[in-house]
Amino acid sequence: MEELKILQKTDALYEARWWEAEPAGRVHCYLCPRHCHIHPGQAGFCFIRINQGGKLYSLGYGAPAALQIDPIEKKPLSHFLPGTRVFSMGTAGCNMGCFFCQNWDISKSRSDQVHSRHIPPEDVPLLALKYGCESIAFTYNEPTIWGEYVIDICKAAKKHGLKTVMVTNGYITYDAFHDIYDHVDSANVDLKAFTEKFYGKITLTHLQPVLDTLEWLKNETKVWFEITNLMIPTLNDDPVEIRKLSEWILTHLGPDVPLHFTAFHPDFKLQDKPRTPAATLDRARQIALDAGLHYVYEGNIYSDGANTYCPQCSELLVRRSWHDVLENHLKAGACPKCGLKIAGVWANETKKRGSPRGLSAMTRAYGHLNL
Numbered sequence: 001m002e003e004l005k006i007l008q009k010t011d012a013l014y015e016a017r018w019w020e021a022e023p024a025g026r027v028h029c030y031l032c033p034r035h036c037h038i039h040p041g042q043a044g045f046c047f048i049r050i051n052q053g054g055k056l057y058s059l060g061y062g063a064p065a066a067l068q069i070d071p072i073e074k075k076p077l078s079h080f081l082p083g084t085r086v087f088s089m090g091t092a093g094c095n096m097g098c099f100f101c102q103n104w105d106i107s108k109s110r111s112d113q114v115h116s117r118h119i120p121p122e123d124v125p126l127l128a129l130k131y132g133c134e135s136i137a138f139t140y141n142e143p144t145i146w147g148e149y150v151i152d153i154c155k156a157a158k159k160h161g162l163k164t165v166m167v168t169n170g171y172i173t174y175d176a177f178h179d180i181y182d183h184v185d186s187a188n189v190d191l192k193a194f195t196e197k198f199y200g201k202i203t204l205t206h207l208q209p210v211l212d213t214l215e216w217l218k219n220e221t222k223v224w225f226e227i228t229n230l231m232i233p234t235l236n237d238d239p240v241e242i243r244k245l246s247e248w249i250l251t252h253l254g255p256d257v258p259l260h261f262t263a264f265h266p267d268f269k270l271q272d273k274p275r276t277p278a279a280t281l282d283r284a285r286q287i288a289l290d291a292g293l294h295y296v297y298e299g300n301i302y303s304d305g306a307n308t309y310c311p312q313c314s315e316l317l318v319r320r321s322w323h324d325v326l327e328n329h330l331k332a333g334a335c336p337k338c339g340l341k342i343a344g345v346w347a348n349e350t351k352k353r354g355s356p357r358g359l360s361a362m363t364r365a366y367g368h369l370n371l
Helices: 121-130 141-161 173-181 198-201 208-220 239-252 278-291 359-368
Strands: 019-021 027-029 051-052 055-057 065-070 086-088 135-138 163-168 186-190 224-231 260-263 296-299 316-319 324-328
Touching: 019 163, 027 055, 055 141, 086 121, 121 135, 135 141, 141 163, 141 173, 173 208, 186 208, 186 239, 208 224, 208 239, 224 278, 239 278, 278 296
Parallel strands: 086 135, 135 163, 163 186, 186 224, 224 260, 260 296
Antiparallel strands: 019 027, 051 055, 065 086, 316 324
16 A cells, blocks of 8 residues: 555545445455555555545546547547547556556556646536547546546436447456446457466456456446457467467457457566567457457557458458548448448447547636536
8 A cells, every 4th residue: 555645635535435444444445356455544556545534535536637539449449439539538546557557657646646637527528529529438547446437427428418438457346347337338448468477467466357347248238348458579479378368258258349459569667578560460360360259450550450341241341540430331330241230339420530639728628618
């Protein structure tokens, strides 16, 4: 546990969910499989769930540290409203300790180390609508740790007809799973590797809880979800591991769950590894297709592996360049050549996107909104 300098008064904090009191003023947080037992004046591993006076509070509620307009393909989601914009937001902290984190500037920070704004949940959909977004994504850091805020944003978003997206590491307990995901429309789950050794040494967590989450999503919800595997040379790119990962998805989730293999770049504490060669992604994609998965993608590189093809007749359905949709030939969610229904959530028509706006533009805009 990390000591936390609490600057806010207790009455300004938002009381968290998914905790119970323990002797001597401690609290047990059971939101994620870490099950932190937190002493007074301390925070859990995630930094933003704190024990103040024997109660657990969330410093992430209403306090986003990152705001951005993104293409939905950046999440990455290839079968969910392609060609549309998503209002993306994240806070500080994370419940994993990944050495390769590519958003470490916020995910490895405490709430008082980032520049955040107070945005009530009911205001988030208004911002999304202002910038022409059809959905809201909880992303950049792990949204599970600010699940209370996620739930209230989802409730507000539905009133405006907006969809919601979790971009997550999947590290959540069953106690909290339905509380959050029953309100969510889509998710991308980062399956970081397929060995316990990798999870234990490189992420400081465990593999099985993530696999459990994927099965809960498949069997107990209507959430559309896709999976991402960031391929790190020598750590999780072994063809045998990729085959096992692909076969697990096929057996436990079915062939229609899209799988994204994405390229790693050196960052944070893992700068001794090279960038992922394109050939590694090509090989992984072919292994997954040979295993029987229908939709396998390559990300963070320019490649035909970003396109969607019909698994029945091989017709090109959606052509992409990086995160841009160049062509969308789907007809009512089906292949125009053979008529096969393609798994996913499809927009009636692909809307033309403008240039995404950055954090500074968003915060300036928010300051001038009459909400």
